Amino acid sequence: MELIFTKWVSAFLLCCCLISSKAFSVEGILGDDKVRGVNLGGWLVIEGWIKPSLFEGIPNGDMLDGDxxxxxxxxxxxxxxxxxxxxxxxxxxxxxxxxxxxxxxxxxxxxxxxxxxxxxxxxxxxxxxxxxxxxxxxxxxxxxxxxxxxxxxxxxxxxxxxxxxxxxxxxLQMAMERMRQLVFIRHGINTVRIPVGWWIAFDPDPPAPFIGGSLEALDNAFSWAQAYNLMCIIDLHAAPGSQNGMEHSASNDGTLEWPNSPAYISKTLDVIDFLASRYGKHPAFLGIELLNEPSADLVPLDTLVSYYKQGYNIVRKYSSKAYVIICQRIGKADPMELYEADIGSHNLVVDLHYYNLFDPFFDHLSPSENIEIIYKNRQTQIQALNSANGPLVFVGEWVNEWNVTNASQADYQNFGRAQLEVYNAASFGWTYWTLKNDKKHWDFEWNIRNNYLQFGDSPIRAVFNCGLWVALACAWFPHLLFML
CATH class of the missing domain: 2.80.10.50 (Trefoil (Acidic Fibroblast Growth Factor, subunit A))
Incomplete structure (x- = not known):
């Protein structure tokens, strides 16, 4: 169900009776627990596939950036x-x-x-x-x-x-997601991961084609989080020049230029400085992810490690406790390469993204074969990284969707249960991608309400058994729609 608001929007279920896992804990999380949350994808960095209706009525809508x-x-x-x-x-x-x-x-x-x-x-x-x-x-x-x-x-x-x-x-192709409108959607467990674009540092007048308003919205998110005992992870999703060439990474046309330009890297570090200085002392600030999904094929490891080290030191200027999150390179890259890089001394986290999608390897697997990969490959990797002497482990993106045709509800329940069991063991925690999405199985709320994603005896089940609703007020921005 979709609602359009003019002044305020309301949020969803939040339960404060979480069950703690004492094997690992994260400083700042209510109940001394680990991160269990959702991504606010499609809010400050708009991706049209998440909410296609945002692109309806655009003049020359088949001629957007990247077409x-x-x-x-x-x-x-x-x-x-x-x-x-x-x-x-x-x-x-x-x-x-x-x-x-x-x-x-x-x-x-x-x-x-x-x-x-x-x-x-x-x-x-x-x-x-x-x-x-x-x-x-x-x-x-x-x-x-x-x-x-x-x-x-x-x-x-x-x-x-x-x-x-x-x-x-x-x-020749559908438009890449470029329209910069503002959407606020929020449903929490104990943490939200909030993707932002580099232009947020230039609000309220960012360079074209970006629009203003995202910084004010992020400020509001921190205020609401503080009021309701939630924590915020800022994720630099879109870097100047693009770190992977994808439509959500600030590439006008799919070109990747970030690793080849010292000016772009320097500008990115300035954005980290801006965000860390603004939120570093905020009670709801859990950490900052320095870069989302750099390409393994096109971003050299030494370039990335150098950037991560500089970013870590910048964050430490403003906070000794904030978690600095470094995302592994997407593609064929071993996350252990970041453990061996000596990037920072404490409260460092490596982010892994786990999807049974986007790779031809998964195209013809059965439900049981998909689940077997979760237990044999993902569980083994998480256990090895948990035991390594270095950063904590974070599954920053995962989804209850796969390339299985005509899967039953029971198949989805088994797939989701396997992921929760394995990802719950990550020493830092996990966040689901994403809170709201037109594609049902990507939509966290839809999965819960329709019983496709079940929590069994995992700590997260308490969130949905307590029955505590929390209402959040969202300030209205002129000319923009707030959609749920």
């Missing part, structure tokens, strides 16, 4: 091509479109766009002609798109039109 388009002259019946993939001239001479004829969009407004080549240069035009040589976009690389269905004219800021008589535009 790939091809341009063809209606008269010549030839495609526009960036010769050699970019860096040289532009021609209208191709019968068939491939990579050189494909441009990634940077959206400036509903009618203004910039076109990036496969090699990273931008389409640029002046009085002398056009080329694909601009390393970064400005006025000469910005085009007004006059559109009727899939027919377009491209006009420069000067008023001159790009001539290939008339162009057809073909969209």
């Amino acid at each position: 790939q388009v091809q341009l063809r002259s209606v008269t010549l019946q030839k495609f526009v091509s960036a010769e050699n993939g970019g860096g040289t001239g532009v021609a209208v001479n191709r019968d068939v479109a491939s990579s050189w004829e494909t441009f990634r969009l940077w959206r400036v407004s509903a009618s203004e766009f910039q076109f990036r080549t496969v090699l990273g240069q931008f389409l640029t035009c002046d009085a002398f002609g056009c080329s694909a040589t601009a390393p970064s976009p400005s006025n000469s690389e910005t085009f007004f798109v006059e559109r009727k269905d899939n027919r377009v004219h491209l006009k420069l800021k000067t008023g001159a039109y790009l001539q290939a008589t008339c162009l057809e535009i073909t969209s």
Whole structure:
């Protein structure tokens, strides 16, 4: 059920009669317990798949940041091509479109766009002609798109039109999640992990295409958390230049530039400094995750370790107790590499993300085979890391979903029970991805209410047996919807 609020929103169940596990404990958690919570995905870093309706009614909604388009002259019946993939001239001479004829969009407004080549240069035009040589976009690389269905004219800021008589535009993929609206959704156990983007440090006037408001919302979240004995983990989900090329990591078009730019890394550390200085002494501040899901293929380990060490030292300037969380590289990377890196001396946590998705290996596994992986692979890894001399273990993202066709409710219950049993043993704890989602099995509340995710005798079961409801007030932001 969806509700739209104008002034306040209410939250969900929270029970304070948690059962403590004494094998490990986390400082600051009510009852000296471990972290058991949810992610607020889709709140301050919007991902359209979590709430697709947020993208309804956007002008030129099939032309957002990262969309790939091809341009063809209606008269010549030839495609526009960036010769050699970019860096040289532009021609209208191709019968068939491939990579050189494909441009990634940077959206400036509903009618203004910039076109990036496969090699990273931008389409640029002046009085002398056009080329694909601009390393970064400005006025000469910005085009007004006059559109009727899939027919377009491209006009420069000067008023001159790009001539290939008339162009057809073909969209190659659905839009990457770029619209920066603000949604507040909250349901807690004892902790919430809150993904934020780097632009939060520049609120209330962040650079385009980001919008303001996220910092005020995060301030409110800390106030509510303090009032109701919850703890907050700030997760830097989106770094400048993108740490993995994914749509939720602040990449305009899927390009990963963060590890190759000292300026981007320095800017990211400035964001950590901003967040740590603002919240380091707050009673509801449990910790900060320095970077979400850096790519194992494209982020070198030494670059990442250097960044983590600097980030750890920055946090320690403002708090001696806050947990500093370092995310393992996604892809084929061993989390033990972070244990061997000597990043920090105390209250350091390694974040593992466990999904039985996103890898062809899982595509044809049966329910029992999926569950076997939880016990044989994941449990073994968590036990080994728990025993290692180093950081605590955190399963920062997991979900009760898999690539099993026509799974029964009992199958989902068994899968969820296995994950809870194994992840409950992590020395720092876990947070589910995510609180609310249009995809039912990703939606924490839906799983609980519909009995797909059961807690058995695990400590979390007490949360839903106590029956204590907590109402949270959320300040209204003009022009933005708060959706549950």
